[in-house]
Amino acid sequence: MDLSAINPVLLIASLMVAATPILIAAIGELVVEKSGVLNLGVEGMMIVGAIAGFATAVETGSPLLGFFAAAFAGAALSVLFGFLTQVAQANQVASGLALTLFGLGLSALMGQSYVGVKPPQMSDIHIPVLSDLPVIGPILFGHDIILYFGLALTAAVWALLKFSRAGLVLRAVGENHDAAHALGYKVVRIRLMAILFGGACAGIGGAYISLIRVPQWTEGMTAGVGWIALALVVFASWKPWRALLGAYLFGGVTVVQLNLQAAGVAIPVEYLAMSPYVITIVVLVILSADKSSAPAALGRNFHASR
């Protein structure tokens, strides 16, 4: 066992990479849940985003185009969920689960010819001087552009929810859809837009795994990250900055356990591999005692009856 082999700077830098897909997907789902909709299909939308982004990047040679395709694919899948729950009034939990199963199957089919292919690399940004600083350089100024996009997205969603009228209306719809309807807001339309946004975010999060974090395609490669993102929204009490904190916590545990495995710590590998999930559960149990900040209409279907 040699713990000195673990480089703290690289550890933090890779922690941020590990956290980004969870963060982006969680921010998207946070917006969806703030509008009062519970979409359990995050995992499905992520993996479809992963393969759509991967395939597009391989075919066009542009990772950035891959991310656009991923966002589009995730949003397209969420349209299905939106139609089922908002128009056909189907149960949200069942529709979300179906979406995940559908997404896993669809992605396996789409990805058959891409197993073992290497995607084009997305280059990290390089700012002269800043990126070359010791310690701070690799941590703050040496990542790919999508990672910064994730941070910017967090800040933007936070500001939008807190300060803008659109954010207020979104929260109002999630809080009491009958009242919002009585005041003349278009509940179904607002929710559909939130669902689309959540789908696009999940797609980007999935593509981040297949294009940057792992750079390859294997079936079922999201491995429960979508579920972690869902749990993270609750963990974060529907607050964007807390979602960032939670994503880094989970990313941190994932990276640390990988490093510990590499350093040959005398703990069975299985325990280390399960640790991120166990810690997520423990934190969730502790934090979910306080449900007061949950949107009051979460998971309830709206029908404009007389």
Add this chain to the structure above:
Amino acid sequence: MTQPLLSLQGLTKAYPGVVANDAVSFDIGAGEVHALLGENGAGKSTLVKMIYGLVKPDSGRMVLRGQAYAPSEPRQARADGIAMVFQHFSLFDALNVSENIALGMENPPPMRDLAERIRAVSETYGLPLDPFRTVGDLSAGERQRVEIIRCLLQDPKLLIMDEPTSVLTPQEVDILFQTLQKLRAEGTSILYISHKLEEIRTLCDHATILRLGRNVGECIPAETSARDMAEMMVGTALQTPARADRDLGPVALEISDLSVPAPSAFGTALKAVNLSVRKGEILGIGGVAGNGQDELLSVLSGETPTAAAAVQMHGEAIGHLGPVARRHLGLLAAPEERLGHAAAPDMSLTENAMLTAAARKGLVQKGFLKWGLATEFAEKVIASFDVRTPGPQNAARSLSGGNLQKFVIGREVLQQPDVLVVNQPTWGVDAAAAAAIRQSLLDLAAAGAAIVCISQDLDELMEIADRFAALNEGRLTAPRPTAGLSVDEIGLMMGGAHGMEVAHV
């Protein structure tokens, strides 16, 4: 009066199976307080929703200040100077006062300016309110102020108020009326919906009465007796429940010094509650909604278990028993929320009868359900309480609120309980059916049952209860005999004006 502010001409709106409004016409003058009277289901709400643009009329037209007026959505109605204070469900608990108000405005100013304007308007009209408090923490009276200020900020020409006083204490009603009179003096018209006739007689200049969707008459409330107006609403002579003299027996149910923490963030904790009710007695419990009524009911019904000795029936400790065990002992309960609490919405009336009557009517034998007996029992309830439904096989959801209420109460009454606890027994029920339900409770008490009746309808409690107590923030006042109790005393028992005394202008 020259030109009316708003003129309704032959408005008709039909829903599948029911005509909600049938060629309704009337005028609202400028600076007039116009009452819209009618029972539940008479079409008042539909009519108002048409004026506010939430519902489109099938035929007929509206004329506003001489111009044709056909709002396609509330936004347009607001732009034309029409504002509405809803009876319920238009506030957002988790948001603060300013945010709630901003949501109801077209072009809200930045939050800081809005807070200033809220303060200014609330002082002008004597409705003190802190713009940054969370609405979920406000009392019913304060919540209503939020809605009124939301309307006033838009400088309305016509203010629609849908049963504004149903959640207020008598003192809070006085303050509201002062505000409304001030508005009228400034030339704002008010369309006031209520079925509290005395209020209408003191406040309104003119009244239109709806029955089954038709305009059946108009009157000047100040010159018409409440009884005449009630008979216009119902269409027949009104029967007042007859109250027989009863002999009170020994104490049947007793709660001593019971405290229960609040079940949820927006619930109410019960604090040191004492009550006792004797056989043959009806104890009325009043109070503004959300002061512990639901919590008290669940303690009595057994949904919230407590220390065994805190609740006693016939001297036996039953606080630890669940609802089924209490039903076996003869303690039955009918909660307020009809769909989802008192009845399972998607189950048939037979199944719903089975759910609560299984224990006392022997509908379960050796673990098997006796559906034949359950159907018979459901049919008996339907027949004796005049529940309008094709039959017991219909789902509870398919009944109108009033009919389901009759079924829910009848189901408990016909099980001949020793102790019956009811919450809001006539909520949303029309006057004739309400009288029938009250009569059945009186008859049950006359037969020797002890009854705890929780209600927000003070007239109802005065009519049937022997003693009256009020819940205020989870505390129960000492009960007093209803005979000779004045409205002022009741108001004080209910907690006065919840700190609204400063509001006098």
